[in-house]
Amino acid sequence: MSRRFLDLARPSRRHWLGYLLLLPAIALVALIIVYPLFVSLDLSFQKIGMATLNAPRKPFTLDNYRKLFSSPDFWNACWVTIKLVVVVSAACFAVGLGTALLVNNRFKGRTLARLFVALPWAVPEVIAVVIFAWIFDSSFGLMNWLFIKLGVTSQMINWFSEPTAAFWVVAITMIWKGYPFVSIMTLAGLQSIPEDFYNAAKVDGASALQRFWYITIPVLMPVLGVTLVLVMLWVFRDFSIIKVLTDGGPLKATQTLSIMTYDQAFGFFNMGYASAIGIVTLVLCVIASLLMLGRKSQAMY
Amino acid sequence: MKTIGKRIAASAVAAMLVGAALPTAASAEVLKFVSWQKDEKGVGDWWASVIKEWEAKHPGSTIEWTKVERSAYADTMTTLFAGGTPPDIVHLASFEFQAFANNGWLEDLGPWVEKAGLNLDGWSGQETCKFQDTTVCIMMLYYGTIFGYNEEILKQAGVAVPKTYAEFLAAAKATTKDLNGDGIVDQFGTGHETKGGGGQYIAEMASYLFDVGARFTNAEGEVTIDTPEMVEGLTRWKTIVKENLTPRDLSAGEVRKLFADGKIALKVDGPWIYSIMQQGAAKDKLKLASVPFDPPLGGSSNVLAMPSEISDEKKQLVWDFIAIATSDKFQTSFATLAASTPPSPRADLTEAKAQIPHFDLMVESQKAAAEHKIDRIPVGLEVQFNEFSKMIQEEAQRMIIEDLDPAAVAKTMQEKAAALQ
Numbered sequence: 001m002s003r004r005f006l007d008l009a010r011p012s013r014r015h016w017l018g019y020l021l022l023l024p025a026i027a028l029v030a031l032i033i034v035y036p037l038f039v040s041l042d043l044s045f046q047k048i049g050m051a052t053l054n055a056p057r058k059p060f061t062l063d064n065y066r067k068l069f070s071s072p073d074f075w076n077a078c079w080v081t082i083k084l085v086v087v088v089s090a091a092c093f094a095v096g097l098g099t100a101l102l103v104n105n106r107f108k109g110r111t112l113a114r115l116f117v118a119l120p121w122a123v124p125e126v127i128a129v130v131i132f133a134w135i136f137d138s139s140f141g142l143m144n145w146l147f148i149k150l151g152v153t154s155q156m157i158n159w160f161s162e163p164t165a166a167f168w169v170v171a172i173t174m175i176w177k178g179y180p181f182v183s184i185m186t187l188a189g190l191q192s193i194p195e196d197f198y199n200a201a202k203v204d205g206a207s208a209l210q211r212f213w214y215i216t217i218p219v220l221m222p223v224l225g226v227t228l229v230l231v232m233l234w235v236f237r238d239f240s241i242i243k244v245l246t247d248g249g250p251l252k253a254t255q256t257l258s259i260m261t262y263d264q265a266f267g268f269f270n271m272g273y274a275s276a277i278g279i280v281t282l283v284l285c286v287i288a289s290l291l292m293l294g295r296k297s298q299a300m301y
Numbered sequence: 302m303k304t305i306g307k308r309i310a311a312s313a314v315a316a317m318l319v320g321a322a323l324p325t326a327a328s329a330e331v332l333k334f335v336s337w338q339k340d341e342k343g344v345g346d347w348w349a350s351v352i353k354e355w356e357a358k359h360p361g362s363t364i365e366w367t368k369v370e371r372s373a374y375a376d377t378m379t380t381l382f383a384g385g386t387p388p389d390i391v392h393l394a395s396f397e398f399q400a401f402a403n404n405g406w407l408e409d410l411g412p413w414v415e416k417a418g419l420n421l422d423g424w425s426g427q428e429t430c431k432f433q434d435t436t437v438c439i440m441m442l443y444y445g446t447i448f449g450y451n452e453e454i455l456k457q458a459g460v461a462v463p464k465t466y467a468e469f470l471a472a473a474k475a476t477t478k479d480l481n482g483d484g485i486v487d488q489f490g491t492g493h494e495t496k497g498g499g500g501q502y503i504a505e506m507a508s509y510l511f512d513v514g515a516r517f518t519n520a521e522g523e524v525t526i527d528t529p530e531m532v533e534g535l536t537r538w539k540t541i542v543k544e545n546l547t548p549r550d551l552s553a554g555e556v557r558k559l560f561a562d563g564k565i566a567l568k569v570d571g572p573w574i575y576s577i578m579q580q581g582a583a584k585d586k587l588k589l590a591s592v593p594f595d596p597p598l599g600g601s602s603n604v605l606a607m608p609s610e611i612s613d614e615k616k617q618l619v620w621d622f623i624a625i626a627t628s629d630k631f632q633t634s635f636a637t638l639a640a641s642t643p644p645s646p647r648a649d650l651t652e653a654k655a656q657i658p659h660f661d662l663m664v665e666s667q668k669a670a671a672e673h674k675i676d677r678i679p680v681g682l683e684v685q686f687n688e689f690s691k692m693i694q695e696e697a698q699r700m701i702i703e704d705l706d707p708a709a710v711a712k713t714m715q716e717k718a719a720a721l722q
Contacts, residue, residue, distance in 0.1 A: 050404040051383050139486070139548035156485065159703065160550035223491045240522050247497065250698045266376040268402045268688045271383075 037282075044275035051271040064276035073252065073260065074277070078284075081236060081256040084171060085288075088235045089228060091175040096182025096227075103218075104184075104190045114187075121180035129244040132173040136160070163253030166246050170254045173241050178234060182227055187225035190216070229292045235284055257281040302416035327411070330618055334390040335378070338603075339368035343576060344639040351626050353355055358625075359618065364390070382406050387608040389619050395429055395440070395499050395601035396690075397653055399683040402437040408607040409435040413620050419627060423646035425671050428602035429678065438604035439623055440644050444571045445599040445666025446508065446592050447659065449578060453586040454488065454566040463593045466512050468478065469567065473546040476566035490546040492556035492565040495698075499690030501553055503677045506602065506697060509541070512594040516717065517693075520674075522681020524722065527715035535700065535707035542701050561587070568649030572641040574665050589659040592666060599670020600677050636660070642667040687722045692717050 008017045043051055044065070046058040068074050090242045099117045103110055120128065136159040147153045159165045193216065201211050217224075239258045242248060248255035248263065255263075257277060265274035334352070338344050350382060352364045367388075369377045373396055378449050382401065393401065401407050414421060414436060421427050421436075423550030430436055450462055458476045463469040473490025480487050493505040511518075515530035525531075541547055549557065560568040561581020568574060569592055578587045592598070607619045625631055636653035642663045643650075650673035654660045682689045693714060700710040 009394065050379060050400060050406075052385065052404070053383060055387055132564070136674075138550040139489075145485065154547075155483065156545075158549045163702070171454070249496065250696060250702060266379055267691070268685075269404075 040275045040278055043272050044279050046272045048272040050269050064273045065280075067273060068276050068280065073255070075259050076252055077255050077260045077277075080167070080252070080254060082175070083167070084256060085232050085235045087171050088174045088178060089231050091171070092178040092182050092231050093181040093224075093228065095175065097186055097224075099179070100186035100190060101212075104187060107162045117183050118180045120176050121184065122179070125177060125240050126244060127172060128177050129241050132169065132176070133245055134168045156278075160246055161250055163251050166250055167253050170242055170245055173245060174238065176234060177241065178231055182231060185223055185227040186220060189220045203228050225292060229289050232288060232292065233285055236281070236288070257284075312678070313424055319601045326438060329363075330615065331362070332360075332364045332389040332618055332622070333364045334364050334392065334622075335369050335381070335388040336366065336392040337369055337371040337374050338392075339366060344641070346505070347631075347635050347638040350570070350634060350638065350655050351622065352630055353506040354631070355622050356620065362618065364622070376403070384609070385610070389609065389611055389615055390622055391438075391606040392441075392603060393606060394500075394603050396678050396686050398430075398604050398606060399432060399686065401582060401606075402432040402435075402682050406609060407432075407437040408616065409437065409608045410439065410607065410623075411436045413607075413616075413623075417620070417624055420647075422693065424645040425642070425646075425667060426676070427644065428674075429601040429676060429683075430604060432683070438606040439606055439627055440601055441626070442602035442641060443599065443644050443667065443671060444602055444642060445663060445664050445668070445670040446569050446571060446597050447568065447574065447666055448590045448592040449558075449560060449568045449574050451563055451566050451583060451586050452588050453543055453583075454563070458566070462588075462590050463567070464591075465593055466509070469593045470537075470540070470546075473541070474544070477544075477546050489548050489559070491541065491569075492551075493541070493547045493569045494551060494553040494556055494561055495542060495547065496550045497552055499687065499692070499694040500677065502694040502697070503690045504598070505553075506534075506538045507677050508594045508598045509591070511596060511598060511673075513537070515677035517689075518681045520680060522679075522722075524681075524715055525719045526712050526718055531714075532708045535697065535710055538697060539700055539707060543704075553712045561704060563587075567592070571600075571602075574655070575640060575659065589662055591662060594673055596669050596673040597666045598677075599667060599675040601674075613703055625708065681722060682718065689718060689721055692721070 007013065009019075014184075015204070042057075042228040045060050045062070045065055047061050048058055063175075077293055103117055107113075115293070117130065123131075136144075138144065138156060138158045138160060143159070144153075144156045147157065148155075157165055159169050168217050197219070197229075199214050201215055237258055241253050243254060243262070248259040258281065261274050261277045261281065262293045264270045264277060336348065338348060346531065348366070349668070352366060356363055358642060364521055371394075374394070378391075378393065378397075378401070382404075382459045387406065387505075391401075391407065398407065408431075421439075424440060426440040429443075430440055432437040454476050455462065455472065458472070460472040460475050461468070463472045469491075475490070476488065477486060477490040478488045494501050495505070501567050510531065511534075513530045513533045515528060515534040516525055519525050542549070548556065548565075556565070557568070557570065557574060557577045558581070559565045560574075561577050561583065563581070563583030563586060574590070578584055581587065605623050606625070607616060611619070627646065629649070630692040632648035633650075635641065635643040635651070636648055636650050640653075640657050640660075650660065650664065677690075679685050681691070696710055696717070699705060700707060
């Protein structure tokens with residue numbers, strides 16, 4: 001009886017095998033993502049400085065959320081995060097799409113060009129940050145030297161001491177690091193578009209711009225939609241670039257929600273408050289992802 | 302028969318020896334020790350010597366020494382303690398241990414000190430380790446700053462070695478130059494870290510503040526920022542940074558390297574600057590003198606502590622480690638190996654003075670700073686120090702970026718600091 005019960009080859013129980021094979025992955029995800037998430041959620045409702053796993057639970061409170069929503073620092077961090085997401089995502093898409101279209105054409109040295117387009121993606125984030133920190137160094141950096149030589153400015157720009165300049169340094173570093181991902185994804189999408197579509201459009205007399213607008217973009221939309229969500233989430237949660245370049249400064253000009261979470265948790269040891277920021281960030285990410293994925297499905301052929 | 306008897310006797314002795322050895326093997330412990338100073342030349346060697354001594358005194362037991370970078374130290378230690386697996390030997394910076402103590406994670410060392418008869422009278426910076434009337438740590442370094450200068454640059458600019466702030470400012474202005482006329486300043490009068498953490502930022506600006514008598518709090522822990530002295534101190538800091546007498550946006554390590562390579566004329570720093578000077582391209586031109594600020598900046602640096610949650614057996618072993626590190630012998634070797642001023646008043650500095658030409662300067666500076674109870678960590682704001690230092694950094698940066706009146710900035714700092722308490 002029991003042998004027949006465990007017979008996974010039976011058509012009615014074949015899906016059990018699938019669940020069984022998925023079980024280790026689900027257990028792992030539960031352990032490293034779901035459990036910390038619940039711990040974080042629980043901490044966000046406690047007034048707690050440094051958290052200890054085996055410590056008795058503190059009384060339930062909404063103070064962390066009250067403090068968060070009335071804090072100008074939180075709204076500033078939201079604003080900085082949104083600015084970064086919009087600027088970096090848009091620029092990554094413009095550069096990524098442009099370079100993908102370029103290296104999708106046949107020309108001499110295309111392989112090398114593809115390699116250079118993808119190169120920043122292969123460079124570890126911290127190395128990229130160190131390179132850009134040197135390029136934008138306020139006293140001995142390449143960019144100041146170049147600007148002075150070209151007559152763009154007569155005096156040194158303090159890239160990391162001016163709020164606007166610091167924001168753009170962070171954005172440029174992120175764009176450089178992030179556009180190859182868009183490029184690679186788009187290139188894969190471009191190569192899957194049947195040549196017949198373009199040939200038919202050419203017969204109908206469509207211009208290059210019309211072919212791009214009415215064939216390339218709509219067919220690429222599913223790829224672009226997913227890519228956009230992934231890029232946005234990457235910008236949303238990216239920590240190391242900002243931490244190493246500006247540490248959220250000057251004057252919180254580059255303090256995103258992830259930097260604020262880190263500062264509160266490990267800088268000021270306010271774990272409960274930091275958890276509340278983390279939970280709100282998660283909710284914002286989910287909402288943004290749902291909105292973007294919804295748009296993607298509407299835009300498909 | 303005789304042989305058999307001998308064999309039995311030998312076997313019995315061997316069994317006894319094995320039996321005697323077994324408890325030792327069973328009680329062999331591995332103590333975990335996490336530190337950011339593991340690979341630091343000098344002080345790292347000193348820690349290694351303490352570990353060696355401890356292992357020699359505890360045969361079979363070992364110390365597992367792991368390096369964690371300073372930039373990731375607070376996160377790592379917090380995670381270790383939060384997860385219930387703290388290192389057995391706790392090494393923390395003097396500006397961060399308060400948060401751990403406040404959470405009840407650090408053992409009260411008072412009874413241990415008393416039991417061992419460790420005399421901490423005159424132990425530099427030890428009062429910083431008093432937290433809510435308990436001794437939660439032992440101070441391992443309280444330093445006084447020293448003053449490095451580039452003799453050649455000063456000579457070329459026609460200025461003498463400064464002895465006061467006014468002379469320092471004049472020398473810094475005279476030596477900040479665009480040497481090749483390309484419009485880019487490539488030699489600076491002095492050097493400070495102006496980005497990075499709040500704690501370091503306060504340490505960088507503190508000399509200018511303390512020199513005019515400004516203090517963040519008084520002995521009772523009341524905030525005393527909104528004073529004419531602080532306004533003058535902030536004005537000095539603003540002058541140094543705003544007039545680009547220091548390179549901007551560099552880390553403390555990068556600034557020290559520039560000084561060692563002859564790109565900076567004057568540098569006030571801790572005792573560690575000497576070893577960095579020795580490795581620089583301009584090492585022959587670099588000299589040391591007394592700091593042109595009175596009192597010199599001093600400060601507690603790092604502490605040793607014990608977790609409250611470990612077993613009593615392990616606590617004893619950790620205390621043995623602390624006892625070795627604080628012994629006269631090892632406080633004496635700290636001076637020679639780390640080339641720094643040991644906190645113990647009983648350390649014999651004769652050899653260090655013979656080996657290190659400027660050692661007297663360091664001792665004098667440490668004494669002067671300690672006498673004036675100088676520390677970048679203000680009384681009454683120890684637990685909130687990270688938040689406090691970040692606030693001071695931001696308000697000072699705002700003063701420079703938005704060209705604000707230092708008097709208004711002092712007022713804002715006063716309000717925000719009081720709100721933190």
